[in-house]
Amino acid sequence: MQQTSSYKVILVGDSKVGKSSFFIRAIKNITPQQPKSTIGVEYASKQIVYKEQLITLKIWDTAGSEKYKSVTSNHFRQSQGALLFYDLTDLYTYENIQNWLKDIHGYADESVAIVIVGNKLDLVNDAQNLRCIPQEKVQQMCKDQNLLYAEISTKTGEGINELIELLVKNLQINKIQNVQQQERPRQNCCY
Template identity: 70%
Template sequence: MNQIQSYKVILVGDNKVGKTSFFIRITKNVAPRQPQSTIGVEYATKQVVFKELIINLKIWDTAGSEKYKSLTSNHFHQSQGALLFYDLTDLYSYENLQFWLKDIYNNADDRIVIIIVGNKLDLIHDGVELRCIAQEKVQQFCKAKNLLYCEISTKTGEGINELIDQLAQNLQARKVSQDVLQQRPRQNCCT
């Protein structure tokens, strides 16, 4: 297990959807306690093992505030992955996914792996009526846009390992398919 792959992953979404809590949990391995809103961008690396590879996830926690939009959008360039967060109990944050997707598509690589992340699953367990939109509807939205979907709780840690596994698997699959495309012989259009 000596091969190392590195991928730049951005955390995107509105304020207070749990991006920084996720960032703290996976990079410092602690449950977050009332994190402050991100100003601009924060960066850390998380190393995971996937099959026979060591994968370095270079994670960029971006501010969700509109006033930092131009600063954070610049960090979308050369990202291989994006975790697009919304709060499972906040319809407004779900509706803003369209805005964030447009920003990602305008500023990132066309082949970026995007996972929609519904956070605050612990609140849904406490009261199903708190869910702002049916899970099936979100899954249909993701399927129509060829996006992946995962629900987590940064508070309890539920679903986070599965999300990281799904991210690593899809980033690696993207790289393998990209390598295959680059190895194909070029077709001569005149033959």
């Protein structure tokens, strides 16, 4: 196995969109049972092998409640990855994505890899009429803003591994691009 890479990843979004459930499923690989609301932040590491490299994800689960925003936004700093959650059945949580994006862009690394994550896919699979906004519209918004998109169910585990792989792939791409930018010779110009 080759070298290792380590990335700070933040989980953000409104309360009750599934951040803590994802955190439990991703770290412990168990089905979450009524997780409590996060107060402030929780932290854990997850190691995975990606293309024969050991990758460590330092995952920070942030509180979605407005009253903790000043505490949680400090943890956005130096984040290379952000998973921005919304509830596929709750239009308000989708509409609030833009507010969360402002916070991410305001505090995280400039080249942060952002994945918009629609959670509660199990509910939508059972009843399509519960979907609050058409998938195509969300995908177009992500394309327009150069964001990645995934739909998951923290309850059933559907899409979790694919989401983690999508995130890691883009973290690695960003790392390579950042290294290449730093290695470019600077042009000295005199006018």
